[in-house]
Amino acid sequence: xxxxxLDPNDLTDDGHICITDPRRLTHxxxxxxxxxxxxxxxxxxxxxxxxxxxxxITSERAYFKLESLDEAPPPPLPVHLxxxxxxxxxxxxxxxxxxxxxxKEITLLHTKRVEKSYWQSPELRAxxxxxxxxxxxxxxxxxxxxxxTLSKGFRPFLDQQLPDLLSQRRGLVAxxxxxNPCPRDIAVPTLLLVGPEGGFIPWEVDQLLAAGCExxxxxxxxxxxxxxxxxxxxxxx
Amino acid sequence: xxxxxLDPNDLTDDGHICITDPRRLTHxxxxxxxxxxxxxxxxxxxxxxxxxxxxxITSERAYFKLESLDEAPPPPLPVHLxxxxxxxxxxxxxxxxxxxxxxKEITLLHTKRVEKSYWQSPELRAxxxxxxxxxxxxxxxxxxxxxxTLSKGFRPFLDQQLPDLLSQRRGLVAxxxxxNPCPRDIAVPTLLLVGPEGGFIPWEVDQLLAAGCExxxxxxxxxxxxxxxxxxxxxxx
Numbered sequence: 100x101x102x103x104x105l106d107p108n109d110l111t112d113d114g115h116i117c118i119t120d121p122r123r124l125t126h127x128x129x130x131x132x133x134x135x136x137x138x139x140x141x142x143x144x145x146x147x148x149x150x151x152x153x154x155x156i157t158s159e160r161a162y163f164k165l166e167s168l169d170e171a172p173p174p175p176l177p178v179h180l181x182x183x184x185x186x187x188x189x190x191x192x193x194x195x196x197x198x199x200x201x202x203k204e205i206t207l208l209h210t211k212r213v214e215k216s217y218w219q220s221p222e223l224r225a226x227x228x229x230x231x232x233x234x235x236x237x238x239x240x241x242x243x244x245x246x247x248t249l250s251k252g253f254r255p256f257l258d259q260q261l262p263d264l265l266s267q268r269r270g271l272v273a274x275x276x277x278x279n280p281c282p283r284d285i286a287v288p289t290l291l292l293v294g295p296e297g298g299f300i301p302w303e304v305d306q307l308l309a310a311g312c313e314x315x316x317x318x319x320x321x322x323x324x325x326x327x328x329x330x331x332x333x334x335x336x
Numbered sequence: 337x338x339x340x341x342l343d344p345n346d347l348t349d350d351g352h353i354c355i356t357d358p359r360r361l362t363h364x365x366x367x368x369x370x371x372x373x374x375x376x377x378x379x380x381x382x383x384x385x386x387x388x389x390x391x392x393i394t395s396e397r398a399y400f401k402l403e404s405l406d407e408a409p410p411p412p413l414p415v416h417l418x419x420x421x422x423x424x425x426x427x428x429x430x431x432x433x434x435x436x437x438x439x440k441e442i443t444l445l446h447t448k449r450v451e452k453s454y455w456q457s458p459e460l461r462a463x464x465x466x467x468x469x470x471x472x473x474x475x476x477x478x479x480x481x482x483x484x485t486l487s488k489g490f491r492p493f494l495d496q497q498l499p500d501l502l503s504q505r506r507g508l509v510a511x512x513x514x515x516n517p518c519p520r521d522i523a524v525p526t527l528l529l530v531g532p533e534g535g536f537i538p539w540e541v542d543q544l545l546a547a548g549c550e551x552x553x554x555x556x557x558x559x560x561x562x563x564x565x566x567x568x569x570x571x572x573x
């Protein structure tokens with residue numbers, strides 16, 4: 100937790116912050132070992148960042164005086180990430196990685212090789228997803244929550260969402276065996292599509308290429324989804 | 337397990353493979369759901385890769401006929417990674433990520449902000465480290481085991497190891513706040529140094545720069561060690 104992400108509710112009218120939830124409180128006490136007088140980095144969800152001084156901490160609450168709130172969060176990556184739904188534990192970690200890296204638009208997509216049972220996982224509940232996004236923001240010192248969209252059919256995605264997503268973006272499909280390597284340091288708005296373990300099926304790749312995406316690969320090594328997504332984002336931007 | 341990594345012991349004199357250990361056996365049965373007639377990718381530890389046909393699988397053994405063994409493993413990354421020892425769970429995942437990405441030389445280093453207790457972790461036992469390296473190789477379809485060296489003192493590392501490591505390599509210290517961004521697509525032998533959570537202390541950075549390393553950063557976001565290392569390797573190579 101390199102930033103304390105604040106709900107508007109955590110702020111009082113007179114420029115103080117009061118935190119009472121066990122997760123942040125435990126972290127402040129047991130990991131940071133914060134003590135009165137400490138100056139900590141804070142940020143308002145979807146707002147500015149600044150500093151707050153800890154006045155008082157008990158097992159029930161941490162009370163801060165807000166010292167400043169005038170810093171902009173770090174710039175986002177210019178990417179909409181479309182990710183074939185990974186298995187639940189991998190999803191959790193991948194959401195944290197990509198949020199920390201600055202992704203702000205995420206679509207989780209069904210493809211042929213996504214196990215249908217993954218769509219029933221409790222990890223897809225809005226509160227669980229929110230939790231992982233918050234952990235990513237707190238890690239990276241960011242305040243801008245990503246949006247996560249669930250797209251449970253590949254064909255409806257192709258027909259109803261993809262054309263809009265591609266209208267202002269360069270579409271890139273990461274897929275082993277494509278002729279071109281992943282481009283480097285592109286500064287343009289991008290739609291990045293990443294398949295499931297086992298990859299997109301050939302028909303899916305054909306449809307994405309026909310819709311205007313470019314295929315590209317990360318080399319001969321087969322990477323886990325969480326490793327591949329981090330490697331792709333770091334190389335692209 | 338995208339490749340079955342073989343010990344020389346797994347190979348018979350007459351061109352067959354016999355696997356009896358529960359880990360690989362369970363994976364073949366429960367994850368791959370392999371059946372006789374399946375052609376699987378195999379590779380000999382530190383040797384060639386090829387194909388083998390499953391002849392027979394029981395709860396006690398899997399028996400294959402080796403069909404070919406003439407493929408070279410994918411090329412390694414030209415990097416020696418010096419990583420401040422992360423906490424044990426992070427270490428395990430990071431070893432898997434970097435092995436999958438093709439790192440072949442790893443030094444785990446003590447620095448001021450590494451908790452001393454981490455050096456007592458069972459994750460540092462040779463057999464545990466070996467296990468994570470094998471998982472990384474099996475994931476990426478590689479056979480070349482990385483070497484892992486433990487360097488439990490920063491000063492002895494500086495005095496006795498660093499000069500040799502830098503004699504044929506470009507030294508890069510990843511550290512927030514350095515003036516230059518991480519370079520991209522460098523094809524030269526590199527020594528990459530990555531600090532612990534909380535970073536190197538200023539004295540350590542000064543010593544590394546004085547020894548001939550260049551400082552560089554990955555941007556304003558604070559990343560977890562496992563995310564940062566993957567992002568650095570993907571951007572550098």
